[in-house]
Amino acid sequence: MRTSLDLTRRQLLAGAGAGAAALFLESTGVQAQTPRPQGARPIVFTHTTVVTVDGQMDDVALAVENGVIAAIGPTEQVQPRYPNADVYDGRGKALFPGLINCHAHLSATIERGFNEDFGFPNNLKLAVQPNSLLSPDERVLMSVIGMIEAMKTGTTTIIENVGGIAREAKAIADTGLRCVFAESFNDRENAGVMSAELLVKSEKPTYSARLRDEGMQRIADLHSAWHGKQNGRISVFPAVAHAENCSGELLQAIRGFAEKHDLGYTIHANQSTWEADYMVKWHGLRPIEYLAKYDFLGPRFIAAHCRYVSANEIALLGRSRTIISHQPGMAGNRGANPPIPELRAAGATIAMGTDNNTNDVFTVLRVGLITERMRRNDATPGILPQPEDIFEDCTLGGATAVRQPKAIGSLEVGKKADLIVVNTLKPHLVPSGRILSTWIHNGQPSDVESSMVDGTFVMRNGKVLTVDEASLVAEADKVGQRVWKRVVEAGGPIPIPGRSRRR
Numbered sequence: 001m002r003t004s005l006d007l008t009r010r011q012l013l014a015g016a017g018a019g020a021a022a023l024f025l026e027s028t029g030v031q032a033q034t035p036r037p038q039g040a041r042p043i044v045f046t047h048t049t050v051v052t053v054d055g056q057m058d059d060v061a062l063a064v065e066n067g068v069i070a071a072i073g074p075t076e077q078v079q080p081r082y083p084n085a086d087v088y089d090g091r092g093k094a095l096f097p098g099l100i101n102c103h104a105h106l107s108a109t110i111e112r113g114f115n116e117d118f119g120f121p122n123n124l125k126l127a128v129q130p131n132s133l134l135s136p137d138e139r140v141l142m143s144v145i146g147m148i149e150a151m152k153t154g155t156t157t158i159i160e161n162v163g164g165i166a167r168e169a170k171a172i173a174d175t176g177l178r179c180v181f182a183e184s185f186n187d188r189e190n191a192g193v194m195s196a197e198l199l200v201k202s203e204k205p206t207y208s209a210r211l212r213d214e215g216m217q218r219i220a221d222l223h224s225a226w227h228g229k230q231n232g233r234i235s236v237f238p239a240v241a242h243a244e245n246c247s248g249e250l251l252q253a254i255r256g257f258a259e260k261h262d263l264g265y266t267i268h269a270n271q272s273t274w275e276a277d278y279m280v281k282w283h284g285l286r287p288i289e290y291l292a293k294y295d296f297l298g299p300r301f302i303a304a305h306c307r308y309v310s311a312n313e314i315a316l317l318g319r320s321r322t323i324i325s326h327q328p329g330m331a332g333n334r335g336a337n338p339p340i341p342e343l344r345a346a347g348a349t350i351a352m353g354t355d356n357n358t359n360d361v362f363t364v365l366r367v368g369l370i371t372e373r374m375r376r377n378d379a380t381p382g383i384l385p386q387p388e389d390i391f392e393d394c395t396l397g398g399a400t401a402v403r404q405p406k407a408i409g410s411l412e413v414g415k416k417a418d419l420i421v422v423n424t425l426k427p428h429l430v431p432s433g434r435i436l437s438t439w440i441h442n443g444q445p446s447d448v449e450s451s452m453v454d455g456t457f458v459m460r461n462g463k464v465l466t467v468d469e470a471s472l473v474a475e476a477d478k479v480g481q482r483v484w485k486r487v488v489e490a491g492g493p494i495p496i497p498g499r500s501r502r503r
């Protein structure tokens with residue numbers, strides 16, 4: 001019998017989900033998940049808890065038909081309407097809307113251990129960059145590993161922000177999650193993301209029309225190849241990398257492209273004090289003021305981070321109804337939380353993301369709740385934000401950010417069936433009458449036992465149905481071990497800042 005070990009890495013990835021996974025699953029007697037044809041069997045979750053915008057409904061059924069939530073109500077009323085349904089016993093389970101990750105860098109998965117503990121920009125001076133040691137196939141592998149992590153931790157929609165997505169687009173799409181490909185580039189010729197060192201050495205920025213044209217062409221090509229594909233499951237947004245690396249012409253071109261095709265668009269904004277100092281030094285404006293000058297702000301625009309924003313920048317973001325993608329895990333790592341309540345009060349919409357290294361947006365929710373309670377230092381501490389606030393930012397805020405607020409982001413009849421099933425019969429989740437709060441405070445990502453996107457299971461009872469998880473993880477581990485060894489060989493052991501031998 002053919003086993004997963006017989007598959008080459010290329011076979012695992014090329015063809016991706018369906019191809020390689022089907023081969024593997026066939027060999028193990030499990031059928032691979034194929035896209036659900038219209039009119040396929042309805043699915044009814046019975047006697048379960050459904051987390052809605054207004055709270056939770058206990059001991060109800062939720063029916064999915066043709067990719068859409070068709071009914072929510074008492075099991076004895078809903079179930080008989082679907083006599084041929086695939087019945088999912090929902091006792092001891094809770095259904096949540098799928099989580100939406102609005103800022104990810106899947107390809108940065110290889111940087112785990114090289115990036116989290118070295119500040120921003122990363123001050124670990126490696127002799128060789130881990131990414132440069134990957135073959136093209138291995139780069140795709142890292143993105144797919146990130147997608148599997150996202151799926152297993154409750155994400156059903158993800159915005160991947162990187163340049164050159166075309167190389168891994170098919171493999172990412174084949175994992176079955178709802179995706180936004182945010183194809184990113186910049187047009188500055190001299191230097192990269194600002195640091196203390198670069199700021200001192202910085203010169204007047206110069207921009208390249210050639211880089212601009214090439215980048216815009218890449219976005220246009222990706223858009224025509226992928227936008228709206230897979231029953232609308234895939235979107236393409238234009239993106240620019242950083243305010244300090246973009247000309248006004250580029251900002252206008254990006255916004256123009258987004259308006260023309262009715263898309264969102266995104267940037268990394270106000271990540272460091274050096275970025276703001278650089279912008280003031282060479283443009284006489286802080287980053288958000290610079291974006292405003294070129295009419296870049298607005299309700300289509302997702303500004304990621306916004307960790308260092310002035311009162312005027314907060315007002316500009318709020319007035320323009322810009323969407324802020326908040327990455328609490330990364331903000332915590334970098335030791336700088338954005339002023340989320342102030343941005344919200346000014347009029348901005350808040351969404352959530354992971355950023356580099358991790359694609360587990362569930363854990364980000366808890367970090368976001370705790371770090372914000374600490375940052376607020378309220379007179380009556382420990383009350384705001386509530387788990388429901390954070391969850392709503394992630395789901396409904398995320399749905400607004402990906403421009404699908406009527407289709408996803410909550411469990412409501414008529415919305416697309418993007419949902420996750422959480423097993424609540426766990427020592428850390430019982431007893432509880434308010435499962436959303438208990439899950440955010442006490443839950444573990446592995447409580448997610450099943451995940452459905454567009455009415456199709458991508459994971460069921462812990463088994464990923466679209467790709468061969470075990471083989472891909474084993475392969476990624478092999479690559480990771482090799483890369484770590486090569487980096488250490490080239491430049492010596494990876495230092496641990498601030499640590500001296502204590503014993």
Ligand SMILES: [Zn+2]
Nearest residue numbers: 105268355356
């Ligand atoms: Zn980022």
